[in-house]
Amino acid sequence: MPTPPKHRQAIVTAAATLFRRRGYAGTGLNDIVARSGAPKGSLYHYFPAGKAAIGEAAVRQAGALVERTLERLAAEAPDAGALMVSYCGWLAHWMGQSGWRDGCPIATTLLETAGEEEAIRAAGQAVMAGWVEVVAGRLVAxxxxxxxxxxxxxxxxxxxxxALLRARVERDAGPILEAAEMLGRLYRL
Structure with missing residues (x-):
């Protein structure tokens, strides 16, 4: 059985955090190396296509985390409205704990790159389609x-x-909680 890549996960996790907080353009490879603790050569070993390949992996990883969270909450919630209220409560808490430095785990990267980096755009499209599928599945149920x-x-x-953008700009959970309330009402039959 092959051994798992030693530094790949640390690189992707570090990149996802830095891209979310500083943006894709505002994050250099040296920043990723410093945060991940991986040797610089590991970047080129695991991502020979460069920063865009790291961006694609970061979007896919962060997006998958959101999808798993939505799936777990969808299974626990009595209906889709409650799913959205629960998820938004989780988001509001998480953003507040970060001092409003964090927002959507993929939005910052996608806003900066979707027009120029096809692989990152496609990853974002796939990730968001997964989120929509989870919520739609709950609505159908x-x-x-x-x-x-x-x-x-x-x-x-x-x-x-x-709502996440407004909350980050306003440094307040209000927009997220408003979205939760309205989506909760809209989703209930």
């Missing part, structure tokens, strides 16, 4: 028609992204 559920879920993801 609650009795919504599949097409309407997909649109409602897509709207919910968009609303949350805007």
């Amino acid at each position: 609650d009795g919504h028609e599949p097409e309407a559920a997909g649109r409602l879920a897509g709207f919910g993801v968009s609303a949350l992204e805007g």
Whole structure:
């Protein structure tokens, strides 16, 4: 059985954190090396295509974490409205703990790169489609028609992204909690 990559995970995790907080352009390879503790040569070993490949991996990893969280909450919540209220409460707490330095784990990277880095854009598209699928699945389970559920879920993801941006700018959980309340109402039949 092959041994797992020694530094790859640390590099991706460090990059995801730094990109979320400082932005893709504001994060250099030396920053990633310093935060990850990996030797600089590991960057080139695991990511020979450079920073864009690290960005793609960071978006996929961070997006998968959000999807797993949504799946867990969807399984625990009595309905899709409660899922959104629970998730938004978690987001508000997490952002507040970070001193409003954190926001959506992929938005900053995607806003800076989607127009120029196709692999990162495609990773972001796939990740967000996964989020929408989880929420839509819960809406369908609650009795919504599949097409309407997909649109409602897509709207919910968009609303949350805007709420996260407002919360970060305003340094206040209010926008997230407002989104939670409104999505909770909208999603209940």
